[in-house]
Amino acid sequence: MAEWNKNVRLLRTLNDDHEGKFAAVEGEVEDRDGEKKSAVLLFEKTPFQFDDLVKLMQDDEKQFKVDFINDVYHKYTVEARSACNDVKLAYIYPAAPLHIKKYSKKKFSLICETSQCYETIVRPYIEKNQLNAQWVYNIIDGKSERERILLENDQFIVLPDIMWDGKAIESIHVLGLVKSHDIHSIRDLKPEHIPLLESLLAKTKEFLSSKYGISSKTIRAFFHYPPTFYHLHVHFTALQNRLCGCEVERAHLVEDVIDHLKLQSNYYQIKTLYYKVAVNDPLYKLLEQEEEDKA
Amino acid sequence: MAEWNKNVRLLRTLNDDHEGKFAAVEGEVEDRDGEKKSAVLLFEKTPFQFDDLVKLMQDDEKQFKVDFINDVYHKYTVEARSACNDVKLAYIYPAAPLHIKKYSKKKFSLICETSQCYETIVRPYIEKNQLNAQWVYNIIDGKSERERILLENDQFIVLPDIMWDGKAIESIHVLGLVKSHDIHSIRDLKPEHIPLLESLLAKTKEFLSSKYGISSKTIRAFFHYPPTFYHLHVHFTALQNRLCGCEVERAHLVEDVIDHLKLQSNYYQIKTLYYKVAVNDPLYKLLEQEEEDKA
Structure with a gap:
C-alpha cells in the first residue's frame, strides 16, 4: 500500500x-x-480504550505535568507518547x-419561519430546488438497498442511517421513511396523519427494542426541520447520543408533533418554526432579503 | 509540586x-x-491546535498506517508520538x-409527564425535595456573586453559567434568572409572563451581541425541563455548541414557549412533557411505579 x-x-x-476533538x-x-x-x-482523535489507559498510566512519570492541586x-x-495517542486521518x-x-466551518444563523414566509419563500424554493428525492423512491419501490431494510409494512420502511455502522448499539441511528410521496416535511402534517405517526413510532421502537435488546425508552424519535431531503422521515437515535442532530432548534420529537396535531389541527401550517440555516445556504439569503424588505 | x-x-x-473523547x-x-x-x-483528549498539527505532519513517516485508499x-x-497527544487528567x-x-455513566430513560402525573407526583416531589434555591435568592438579593453579574434590571439578572470561563466566545453560556420567586419551571408559565419572557429574550440577546461582538442570531435561548434548580432561568448558548444541554428531549426554545402561551393560555399546565431522567434518580422510581400501578 x-x-x-x-x-x-x-x-x-x-x-x-473542540467538543469532538476534530x-x-x-x-x-x-x-x-x-x-x-x-x-x-x-483529523479526529480516537476514543479511549481501557487497556490503552492502563498502558498510559504505566508510562514514564516524566510525561506528567501538574496543572494544579486543590485538596482531593x-x-x-x-503527554501520551506510547498509548492513547492515535489520530484518525x-x-x-x-x-x-x-x-x-x-469541510469548511459553517456559520449558522437562527431563522424565524412564519407560515407566511413558508408559503411565499420556502415552499416555492424547495419545490424548485430540493424536491429530488429519487433515491428515497428507489428504496420505497424496492429498486435499491433492499438488503438494508430492517422493517417494512404498507405504510413505512425502516433502515439504518447511512452514517451508522449498523453494529454499535450505543450509537444507533435508524430512519423511518413513510411510503406516501405527499408529505414533504412536518409543515404538511395534519390530524389525518396521526395514526401513521403513532404506528411508525410504536412499531419501530418495539422492533429496535427486540432486535437490539434495549429498552424502547432509551430511544428518541424526531423529525428535522428543515429536513435534509423533502420526503417525510423520522430519526431514531440513542438518548445518550447528543451529536446526532437532536438540537432543539432543529429537532421535533414525534410525541410532541402528535400532541400538537391533536391540540390544533393546523398547528404545523400556522406555527412559526425556528431553526438554524448555514449563512452560505441560498435559502438564508432569500429569508434575509425578505426581512430587509420588511424593515 | x-x-x-x-x-x-x-x-x-x-x-x-466516545463523542467527546472522555x-x-x-x-x-x-x-x-x-x-x-x-x-x-x-481523562479527556485535548482539541487540535494548528501548529501542533504542522509538527505532527513532519513526524517520522513510520507512524502512519494505511487503513484504506479509494480514489481521492x-x-x-x-500514532502521534511527539505532538497532538496531550491528555488532560x-x-x-x-x-x-x-x-x-x-462520575459513573448515567442510564437515562424517556418519561411522559402528563399534567395529571405532574400534579400528583412531580410537583409534590419537587416541593418536598428540590426547592432549595437559596443560592439563587442570594444572587437576586445582592448577597453573593455581585461581581459576576453582566446585566440587571427590576425583572431579571444575567450572569455567566458556572461552567463557562467567561472568555471563549465560541462556547458562550450565560444564564438569565428571573427575579420573581414564584415561577419554578415552565410548568408555571402563563400568558401574563409573556412580556417578561420577551423582554428577557430581547434584552439579553442585544446585550450579548454588543458585549461580545456577535450576531444575536447565533445564540439559542432555552429552558430546561426538568430544570436543575426550580427557579425560572433561561440558558443562552452559541448555536455551534451542541453539548450544552440543548437536546430536544430536554430543551425548550424561549420563542416556542412564547408562541405556545399565545396559542393556548394553559398550554404548560396541560401539555404532556417528554424528557429524560437518570434511572437512579428517585423521581424516576416514582414515575415508574405510577406506570406499573396503571398497567
Whole structure:
C-alpha cells in the first residue's frame, strides 16, 4: 500500500470542533512536475480504550505535568507518547473546491419561519430546488438497498442511517421513511396523519427494542426541520447520543408533533418554526432579503 | 509540586464518552501503610491546535498506517508520538463513594409527564425535595456573586453559567434568572409572563451581541425541563455548541414557549412533557411505579 506523502504543507484550518476533538485543514502538495495541488486533511482523535489507559498510566512519570492541586482534586497534563495517542486521518487528494467548501466551518444563523414566509419563500424554493428525492423512491419501490431494510409494512420502511455502522448499539441511528410521496416535511402534517405517526413510532421502537435488546425508552424519535431531503422521515437515535442532530432548534420529537396535531389541527401550517440555516445556504439569503424588505 | 503517583491501579471504566473523547475510570491506590483507597481518574483528549498539527505532519513517516485508499480518499491511523497527544487528567484521591457515583455513566430513560402525573407526583416531589434555591435568592438579593453579574434590571439578572470561563466566545453560556420567586419551571408559565419572557429574550440577546461582538442570531435561548434548580432561568448558548444541554428531549426554545402561551393560555399546565431522567434518580422510581400501578 502507498506510504504517507510527507510533502503535504498545511495551509489553514477549515473547521475545528473542540467538543469532538476534530479538525479539518487545507493542505497543498507539490507533485513531481512542480505543480501545486490542493488537499483536505480531516483529523479526529480516537476514543479511549481501557487497556490503552492502563498502558498510559504505566508510562514514564516524566510525561506528567501538574496543572494544579486543590485538596482531593489534582489536575495534570499528560503527554501520551506510547498509548492513547492515535489520530484518525482522512486525506483527500487531489481536493476539488467543493471538498474545501464541504469541510469548511459553517456559520449558522437562527431563522424565524412564519407560515407566511413558508408559503411565499420556502415552499416555492424547495419545490424548485430540493424536491429530488429519487433515491428515497428507489428504496420505497424496492429498486435499491433492499438488503438494508430492517422493517417494512404498507405504510413505512425502516433502515439504518447511512452514517451508522449498523453494529454499535450505543450509537444507533435508524430512519423511518413513510411510503406516501405527499408529505414533504412536518409543515404538511395534519390530524389525518396521526395514526401513521403513532404506528411508525410504536412499531419501530418495539422492533429496535427486540432486535437490539434495549429498552424502547432509551430511544428518541424526531423529525428535522428543515429536513435534509423533502420526503417525510423520522430519526431514531440513542438518548445518550447528543451529536446526532437532536438540537432543539432543529429537532421535533414525534410525541410532541402528535400532541400538537391533536391540540390544533393546523398547528404545523400556522406555527412559526425556528431553526438554524448555514449563512452560505441560498435559502438564508432569500429569508434575509425578505426581512430587509420588511424593515 | 507533587509528582504523579505511579501506584494507581485502574480497576474499571465508570463512563466513556466516545463523542467527546472522555473517560472516567475507577482506580485503587495502596498507601504507605498498605491500605487500599479509591481514586477517580477523568481523562479527556485535548482539541487540535494548528501548529501542533504542522509538527505532527513532519513526524517520522513510520507512524502512519494505511487503513484504506479509494480514489481521492485515503484513510490513515497516525500514532502521534511527539505532538497532538496531550491528555488532560483530573485525579480525585482519595475518592468518596459519592465521587464514584457522580462520575459513573448515567442510564437515562424517556418519561411522559402528563399534567395529571405532574400534579400528583412531580410537583409534590419537587416541593418536598428540590426547592432549595437559596443560592439563587442570594444572587437576586445582592448577597453573593455581585461581581459576576453582566446585566440587571427590576425583572431579571444575567450572569455567566458556572461552567463557562467567561472568555471563549465560541462556547458562550450565560444564564438569565428571573427575579420573581414564584415561577419554578415552565410548568408555571402563563400568558401574563409573556412580556417578561420577551423582554428577557430581547434584552439579553442585544446585550450579548454588543458585549461580545456577535450576531444575536447565533445564540439559542432555552429552558430546561426538568430544570436543575426550580427557579425560572433561561440558558443562552452559541448555536455551534451542541453539548450544552440543548437536546430536544430536554430543551425548550424561549420563542416556542412564547408562541405556545399565545396559542393556548394553559398550554404548560396541560401539555404532556417528554424528557429524560437518570434511572437512579428517585423521581424516576416514582414515575415508574405510577406506570406499573396503571398497567
